[in-house]
Amino acid sequence: MKRAALAVALVACATPGESTPDAPGGDGADGSVDGAPRPDAPPGCERPALDAPWLRGMLLDDVGQLAAAPRATSAQRQAARTFLSQRLTALGWPAQTQMYNTGINVYATIPATMGGTGKEVIVGAHFDTVTGSPGANDNASGTAVVLAVARYLADTPCRNSPVTVVLFDQEETGLFGARAFAQTRQPANVRAVHTIDQVAWDQDGDRRFELESPPAALESEWRAAAQAVGVPVTKTTTQGTDHEAFRDRGFSAIGLTEEYVGGDTSPHRHTAQDTAATVNADYLVLAAKLTAQVVLDEVAP
Numbered sequence: 001m002k003r004a005a006l007a008v009a010l011v012a013c014a015t016p017g018e019s020t021p022d023a024p025g026g027d028g029a030d031g032s033v034d035g036a037p038r039p040d041a042p043p044g045c046e047r048p049a050l051d052a053p054w055l056r057g058m059l060l061d062d063v064g065q066l067a068a069a070p071r072a073t074s075a076q077r078q079a080a081r082t083f084l085s086q087r088l089t090a091l092g093w094p095a096q097t098q099m100y101n102t103g104i105n106v107y108a109t110i111p112a113t114m115g116g117t118g119k120e121v122i123v124g125a126h127f128d129t130v131t132g133s134p135g136a137n138d139n140a141s142g143t144a145v146v147l148a149v150a151r152y153l154a155d156t157p158c159r160n161s162p163v164t165v166v167l168f169d170q171e172e173t174g175l176f177g178a179r180a181f182a183q184t185r186q187p188a189n190v191r192a193v194h195t196i197d198q199v200a201w202d203q204d205g206d207r208r209f210e211l212e213s214p215p216a217a218l219e220s221e222w223r224a225a226a227q228a229v230g231v232p233v234t235k236t237t238t239q240g241t242d243h244e245a246f247r248d249r250g251f252s253a254i255g256l257t258e259e260y261v262g263g264d265t266s267p268h269r270h271t272a273q274d275t276a277a278t279v280n281a282d283y284l285v286l287a288a289k290l291t292a293q294v295v296l297d298e299v300a301p
């Protein structure tokens with residue numbers, strides 16, 4: 001990921017005030033307890049508990065299966081797409097594909113159930129890798145988080161807005177999948193685009209995540225969710241990964257990542273050593289809970 005991000009990161013590091021760490025949260029920002037029914041939820045509209053019994057196992061299984069091989073050649077990427085399509089369909093969301101000139105994205109649109117007219121929410125991650133890297137952290141981790149969000153939504157009976165989960169092709173060669181997908185939507189019809197890239201490394205154990213180039217409204221949403229989940233977050237100006245493709249076309253877009261600018265990021269990126277054995281499972285679980293909290297806050301009453 002982040003072909004162009006290093007230069008941006010250096011700029012960000014050199015700009016005091018761009019980095020705004022928060023103290024770790026703990027209690028729900030709105031007074032709710034993790035997964036408990038909210039007092040204003042309509043009957044039958046309880047949200048799933050974020051501390052789901054399936055979460056850790058599902059994330060690790062998906063990372064393990066994806067990172068069994070690189071996903072760089074046409075054949076490797078096709079094998080990954082087959083796996084991803086099967087996973088989405090098994091969750092109850094029929095997988096679709098978007099072909100463009102050099103690649104194919106995999107996605108599913110999860111419909112609203114409440115007859116609402118809420119704008120679409122997009123949650124995505126790139127599934128491809130550089131040549132020769134199994135890409136467990138970059139980016140089977142983000143892909144697994146997106147699949148976990150799809151599963152949480154299957155357990156969320158009341159949804160006011162459609163959510164499209166999308167696994168992008170060819171991020172590593174130039175954001176091609178995300179740029180192609182962005183052309184299928186109009187910014188006026190999309191509330192938010194969230195992209196997840198490299199969320200399985202936390203060597204210093206501080207549980208901190210970075211929010212990449214967030215518009216103010218999305219930064220507020222993510223900070224509230226981070227407080228509810230109990231993780232600290234830092235805003236950065238990082239570009240160079242999938243959210244940039246949407247921002248360039250006028251969408252409200254944000255990226256989630258480990259401490260890429262902060263320096264606590266996988267040293268195995270883009271190497272043969274980016275294997276499932278290097279994945280920090282506890283941190284990956286937090287990434288999934290944080291992302292799910294944001295999406296549920298956006299679409300569930």
Ligand SMILES: [Zn+2]
Nearest residue numbers: 001138139197
């Ligand atoms: Zn990446």
